[in-house]
Ligand SMILES: O=C(O)Cc1cc(O)ccc1O
């Protein structure tokens with residue numbers, strides 16, 4: 001990708017010419033070990049006005065509500081639900097992207113590069129998958145710019161420098177994975193097409209600014225779970241051309257080709273996987289990003305909403321817009337829920353009663369809505385911010401199942417049909 005203002009900026013036929021076109025510096029960004037097998041090998045070459053090595057030393061920066069301390073509070077195996085996380089009022093305080101980050105839960109260890117965390121960001125004015133819920137965000141990266149609107153997602157990979165502009169009250173969810181990259185799930189018998197198709201992923205075109213400011217630019221780096229800041233006197237967005245397969249990207253969730261049951265029974269939600277970050281255990285994800293898009297519900301003689309279950313994976317859910325079919329009330333856009341490993345969960349009492357009796361015609365499901373799930377094989381620790389400080393934990397969540405009553409009838413006989 002070359003910025004159109006500098007034709008020929010990308011060296012032809014080699015990566016490291018003795019002198020690069022336009023007097024640029026060549027810098028490689030490696031997203032995988034040099035020796036990774038070819039399909040997993042990720043790297044890009046950036047041709048920039050000054051290399052990123054030119055900076056003043058990093059010093060520790062305040063982490064705010066960002067943490068990788070998973071022992072702040074005692075474990076809590078209950079079903080957890082959060083009402084929408086509040087956005088600060090403009091008169092009170094303006095919060096930028098970095099200070100608006102709040103860790104809700106996570107597990108693992110940044111040093112051994114095996115772990116995960118779920119963040120919530122709230123703004124006015126990091127190896128992450130960003131799901132904006134309210135307000136579009138303009139992400140400037142070393143690779144170029146991406147405007148990401150609610151119902152779109154973007155992935156910014158390890159080490160990529162970026163800044164975020166917001167245009168008013170803005171809120172969204174972030175999933176950070178240490179030590180693995182998101183990829184499209186294998187399709188197995190589905191074949192060559194379906195779910196999220198590669199052609200719908202978009203990456204930026206090179207964009208640069210040749211700006212020098214004595215007062216300096218601050219680069220914030222998340223390193224071993226803590227924030228560090230350094231100063232430099234030139235814009236980090238100074239890449240005139242780049243090439244490679246290690247890039248940020250975005251995806252519009254409306255492009256997801258939904259596959260579902262057309263006969264009977266409820267398919268597992270893995271059919272709705274947009275992206276997966278695989279662990280080394282076959283078929284087991286560090287994290288899957290799963291959506292519940294608008295679709296047709298046609299299954300015969302079936303309880304159509306999600307089933308009651310207990311799972312060996314953790315399920316963190318968020319809502320971008322509308323409502324979620326298993327809980328028409330209580331689970332609101334900008335809120336969240338966490339059903340931890342083996343924590344029982346499922347439809348609330350209204351959903352169960354209504355759908356046990358409903359006439360099963362073909363009908364649109366989840367029209368105008370978009371719920372999603374971060375599903376992980378890690379057992380999640382909830383932070384102090386998530387359990388206490390945020391003040392939106394819904395203490396009454398368990399009550400949505402309280403009125404489930406027994407329908408057991410020992411004299412029941414199969415109906416003759
Ligand atoms: O718990 C949830 O609401 C998510 C979910 C949805 C579904 O359709 C089947 C299983 C499942 O965990």
Ligand SMILES: [Fe+2]
Pocket residue numbers: 309311315339345
């Ligand atoms: Fe579930």
